[in-house]
Amino acid sequence: MGYVRSLRCRECGAEYAPLRITVCERCFGPLEVAYELEAVREAFTREGLAHRPRTLWRYRELLPVVEDGARVDMQPGYTPLRRAGNLEEVLGLREVWVKDDTVNPTYSFKDRPVAVAVAKAREWDLEAVGCASTGNLAGATAAAAAKAKLPCYVFVPASLEETKLLLPRLYGATVVPVDGTYDDANRVALLAADRRGWGFVNINLRPYYAEGSKTLLFETWEQLGFDLPDVLVTPLGSGLLLTSVDKAIRELKDIGQVDGRATRIVGTQPEGCAPIVRGFESKDGRPVPVKRPDTIAESLAIGDPASGHEAIQIMRRTGGFADAPSDAEIVEAQKLLARTEGVFAEPAGGVTLAALRRALADGRIDPSERVVLLVTGNGLKAMHVMHSEFPKIPPVAPSPAAVDAFLGGIPHG
Numbered sequence: 001m002g003y004v005r006s007l008r009c010r011e012c013g014a015e016y017a018p019l020r021i022t023v024c025e026r027c028f029g030p031l032e033v034a035y036e037l038e039a040v041r042e043a044f045t046r047e048g049l050a051h052r053p054r055t056l057w058r059y060r061e062l063l064p065v066v067e068d069g070a071r072v073d074m075q076p077g078y079t080p081l082r083r084a085g086n087l088e089e090v091l092g093l094r095e096v097w098v099k100d101d102t103v104n105p106t107y108s109f110k111d112r113p114v115a116v117a118v119a120k121a122r123e124w125d126l127e128a129v130g131c132a133s134t135g136n137l138a139g140a141t142a143a144a145a146a147k148a149k150l151p152c153y154v155f156v157p158a159s160l161e162e163t164k165l166l167l168p169r170l171y172g173a174t175v176v177p178v179d180g181t182y183d184d185a186n187r188v189a190l191l192a193a194d195r196r197g198w199g200f201v202n203i204n205l206r207p208y209y210a211e212g213s214k215t216l217l218f219e220t221w222e223q224l225g226f227d228l229p230d231v232l233v234t235p236l237g238s239g240l241l242l243t244s245v246d247k248a249i250r251e252l253k254d255i256g257q258v259d260g261r262a263t264r265i266v267g268t269q270p271e272g273c274a275p276i277v278r279g280f281e282s283k284d285g286r287p288v289p290v291k292r293p294d295t296i297a298e299s300l301a302i303g304d305p306a307s308g309h310e311a312i313q314i315m316r317r318t319g320g321f322a323d324a325p326s327d328a329e330i331v332e333a334q335k336l337l338a339r340t341e342g343v344f345a346e347p348a349g350g351v352t353l354a355a356l357r358r359a360l361a362d363g364r365i366d367p368s369e370r371v372v373l374l375v376t377g378n379g380l381k382a383m384h385v386m387h388s389e390f391p392k393i394p395p396v397a398p399s400p401a402a403v404d405a406f407l408g409g410i411p412h413g
């Protein structure tokens, strides 16, 4: 038996049987999975964790899949938490860690929520799965569907970067390139899924999908020796990753695994699409929708973020903040992370380091704080961003003299 108690409304607290619903019938608030936390407290122990496989299913008491056989065996998760010593030196910080989710099966953190959502779709015998995506989710859903032998339909903006359009097709999915923004793709995907009874991971399976992202935090906690950072910096698209990470922290507290010390949660978006950041800065704390996102961080180009309001509330409650670096700052941060730590993030991952640099400059993060950056996607999927940074090098003749000339001679002494 699993430990799921209900689907609970985040706004009014109403509870529902854990079925295929996503919003509260009373107030239209979003639903989230609630657990029997007293029972989880008994079953979820540090000693027990030590003997479990190094995949995200090691946190099974706080995940909503009940039938083990429904799991899709792509083995996402348990990615490295890298101590960023070189970056600490360059930035003058005491302790920085990079949670490196560039090395998941399809090279982004999206393999985590997809693992849970597709398992749920299997448990319910759904005929097909899919998603609306800014790129990474399309690949993650398509790969998991391939492994689960399910048809897959992904809706993406047609303007998407070539690799991200190609990958889901390679994994065998049907790609629907929508002539419009991500928000347009999301709208038509919703209708297509509901009319056909398909399970779209981030739409009609959203409460379950969100649970998978919590494992990023559970792992970070475990890899820090069962401790939490002072500051956690996360990218923002729809805002769901940030709300999931916060839920994970609250659950660890509720089962007595971490003390009351607060982790400040910081969210970041590119300047060219920053509806949540602008909402954070506004009085009423509501996202400020962006009609035409304009940024190299395509994965974060969501103009009307579904979980934006909750993300703002969480950043405020935890003493965090929101910030929007420019595209130029994001590229600089990607290069710095690669040069110092050997980690190649896509712009959506680089944005967290860009935000850290800005926060150090204006004092919003103190150099003595322990900082974790969530690096959620791999730079190899967005190579076009780097082409202008590294123009082609003219070839060197295969002769010692030409090599000497190229390297500027042999140093003396």
Ligand SMILES: Cc1ncc(COP(=O)(O)O)c(C=O)c1O
Binding pocket: 108, 109, 110, 134, 135, 136, 137, 235, 236, 237, 238, 239, 240, 241, 242, 299, 300, 346, 348, 349, 376, 377, 378
């Ligand atoms: C690499 C990467 N990081 C972060 C995000 C943001 O996630 P969310 O939409 O849950 O806020 C995305 C979303 O597509 C992404 O692809």
Ligand SMILES: [Zn+2]
Binding pocket: 009, 010, 011, 012, 013, 014, 024, 025, 026, 027, 028, 029
């Ligand atoms: Zn409600």
